[in-house]
Amino acid sequence: MSYRRFDTELIVRPDDIDMNNHVHNSKYLDYVLFARYDQMGRCYGMSMDDFLSQGWVWVVKACFIEFKRSLNIEPIVVRTWLDSVEKSDVKVGFQIFKKKGMKLSAEGYFLNTMIDSKSGRAVPIPDRVIQQYAQFME
Amino acid sequence: MSYRRFDTELIVRPDDIDMNNHVHNSKYLDYVLFARYDQMGRCYGMSMDDFLSQGWVWVVKACFIEFKRSLNIEPIVVRTWLDSVEKSDVKVGFQIFKKKGMKLSAEGYFLNTMIDSKSGRAVPIPDRVIQQYAQFME
Amino acid sequence: MSYRRFDTELIVRPDDIDMNNHVHNSKYLDYVLFARYDQMGRCYGMSMDDFLSQGWVWVVKACFIEFKRSLNIEPIVVRTWLDSVEKSDVKVGFQIFKKKGMKLSAEGYFLNTMIDSKSGRAVPIPDRVIQQYAQFME
Amino acid sequence: MSYRRFDTELIVRPDDIDMNNHVHNSKYLDYVLFARYDQMGRCYGMSMDDFLSQGWVWVVKACFIEFKRSLNIEPIVVRTWLDSVEKSDVKVGFQIFKKKGMKLSAEGYFLNTMIDSKSGRAVPIPDRVIQQYAQFME
Numbered sequence: 001m002s003y004r005r006f007d008t009e010l011i012v013r014p015d016d017i018d019m020n021n022h023v024h025n026s027k028y029l030d031y032v033l034f035a036r037y038d039q040m041g042r043c044y045g046m047s048m049d050d051f052l053s054q055g056w057v058w059v060v061k062a063c064f065i066e067f068k069r070s071l072n073i074e075p076i077v078v079r080t081w082l083d084s085v086e087k088s089d090v091k092v093g094f095q096i097f098k099k100k101g102m103k104l105s106a107e108g109y110f111l112n113t114m115i116d117s118k119s120g121r122a123v124p125i126p127d128r129v130i131q132q133y134a135q136f137m138e
Numbered sequence: 139m140s141y142r143r144f145d146t147e148l149i150v151r152p153d154d155i156d157m158n159n160h161v162h163n164s165k166y167l168d169y170v171l172f173a174r175y176d177q178m179g180r181c182y183g184m185s186m187d188d189f190l191s192q193g194w195v196w197v198v199k200a201c202f203i204e205f206k207r208s209l210n211i212e213p214i215v216v217r218t219w220l221d222s223v224e225k226s227d228v229k230v231g232f233q234i235f236k237k238k239g240m241k242l243s244a245e246g247y248f249l250n251t252m253i254d255s256k257s258g259r260a261v262p263i264p265d266r267v268i269q270q271y272a273q274f275m276e
Numbered sequence: 277m278s279y280r281r282f283d284t285e286l287i288v289r290p291d292d293i294d295m296n297n298h299v300h301n302s303k304y305l306d307y308v309l310f311a312r313y314d315q316m317g318r319c320y321g322m323s324m325d326d327f328l329s330q331g332w333v334w335v336v337k338a339c340f341i342e343f344k345r346s347l348n349i350e351p352i353v354v355r356t357w358l359d360s361v362e363k364s365d366v367k368v369g370f371q372i373f374k375k376k377g378m379k380l381s382a383e384g385y386f387l388n389t390m391i392d393s394k395s396g397r398a399v400p401i402p403d404r405v406i407q408q409y410a411q412f413m414e
Numbered sequence: 415m416s417y418r419r420f421d422t423e424l425i426v427r428p429d430d431i432d433m434n435n436h437v438h439n440s441k442y443l444d445y446v447l448f449a450r451y452d453q454m455g456r457c458y459g460m461s462m463d464d465f466l467s468q469g470w471v472w473v474v475k476a477c478f479i480e481f482k483r484s485l486n487i488e489p490i491v492v493r494t495w496l497d498s499v500e501k502s503d504v505k506v507g508f509q510i511f512k513k514k515g516m517k518l519s520a521e522g523y524f525l526n527t528m529i530d531s532k533s534g535r536a537v538p539i540p541d542r543v544i545q546q547y548a549q550f551m552e
Contacts, residue, residue, distance in 0.1 A: 020471065025443060025447075025474045025477070026440040026441070026443040026444050026447075027440065029439060029440040029443070030440050033439075033440075057434065059481075060439045060481055061480065061481060062478070062479065062480040062481065063439070063477075063478070063479050063481075064476070064477070064478045064479075065476065065477050065478075066475065066476040067473070067474055067475060067476065067477075
């Protein structure tokens with residue numbers, strides 16, 4: 001049993017390209033962030049705004065990324081999925097593909113912690129948030 | 139008589155947002171650059187790659203922008219057009235709209251100079267490049 | 277009579293370089309923003325935090341920039357000055373130099389409007405803010 | 415026995431701050447890149463330009479980062495060191511500190527592969543490059 005995977009398309013912008021004539025390494029993290037924003041509302045039924053208005057915020061605890069194939073100014077697909085949930089933390093897996101031929105460009109994961117925006121402390125992820133994710137399980 | 143105007147759509151990314159919770163001012167220039175890349179190939183029939191492979195490069199000489207309405211993480215439309223051509227220089231006008239309601243967010247222009255990438259010097263814009271643009275005149 | 281000019285040094289970062297192997301055009305605006313932050317506290321005696329804590333915020337109304345000489349990964353100097361004050365608006369002039377030889381790389385101005393962060397409306401710049409600037413006049 | 419650690423100072427820029435009013439996650443990678451550039455020339459005796467002019471380029475293969483403490487617009491210290499060398503790969507460890515109190519903000523590592531820029535293939539890291547690093551071993 002595993003969580004469903006969702007895809008978000010976007011196009012690399014010229015300002016993402018660095019001196020090596022490829023997408024700059026750190027921009028990959030921004031692409032994943034974009035996909036999560038898109039997918040929270042469109043796929044999980046709880047937009048980032050809804051989430052924030054509950055007084056919660058996701059904070060990145062750690063991130064790992066492997067770079068497989070460089071990207072140019074081209075359409076890409078960012079796939080993300082919930083890998084696991086534990087107390088206040090979620091592990092979100094991701095893969096980034098060149099849209100043409102769906103060749104893998106990078107993959108990795110984020111560890112995100114759910115924080116109460118007032119206290120600044122980690123809070124156990126509420127059941128209803130987990131259910132929101134779980135109903136989309138395959 | 140004036141040159142045709144072309145539209146490019148894109149979606150603001152979360153990494154474009156700054157501490158004021160709106161799109162960071164300098165990102166607007168990147169949106170226009172993105173639109174020009176898109177439109178060179180799709181609308182003018184000479185992609186940036188074609189252009190560069192001729193040994194030419196556009197260099198920004200000056201830029202003016204007025205900010206009218208702030209942008210959030212939302213779809214936007216970037217409209218650009220050739221305003222005038224003179225020797226080595228083109229003046230490119232632009233407007234950025236919120237896609238919803240097509241409300242004007244910013245407008246301005248770029249002055250770009252055509253440079254020979256070997257010599258690094260400005261070159262008169264060749265007739266065939268002007269014609270490439272002119273055939274799209276309204 | 278004119279307002280004093282202040283200098284801020286910084287070093288270009290590799291992530292500021294774009295596909296043309298020079299500093300990306302839109303980054304110049306970020307350098308000026310950095311210099312204003314630095315100079316508000318260090319030179320004008322009212323840090324950005326102090327300013328924000330009064331319930332005010334500067335919003336960029338317009339910006340003009342001329343690019344004279346490209347920049348590499350190198351130390352630069354950003355010079356800014358108050359050009360004029362009128363009701364809710366200030367015009368801030370700037371010049372960006374390569375530190376080596378103080379060669380001019382770019383120059384231009386920002387028009388900034390002082391906004392009440394609660395109402396979102398422009399407010400006349402208070403006398404004490406103007407005096408804060410004026411005491412540094414040459 | 416371990417390789418020497420070097421420190422590079424820099425100041426967070428306002429354009430590094432995101433909607434959460436802290437330094438944007440992906441910028442941390444750019445700070446490490448900046449430190450490596452600085453340290454290659456200043457500490458290892460082989461500037462990035464020297465390195466590139468040999469027909470080599472470092473490509474990031476993977477990256478891991480843990481975020482410990484958020485950063486504001488403030489001076490920071492980026493510490494990096496060679497962790498290990500193996501054939502074409504180096505593992506570079508890093509830590510990012512708030513300069514004030516040297517509190518740890520983030521830590522992690524990069525795996526970089528040395529590439530021949532003509533062939534695009536990984537090349538065994540030459541002895542003289544390793545010696546360049548090794549002479550700085552503690």
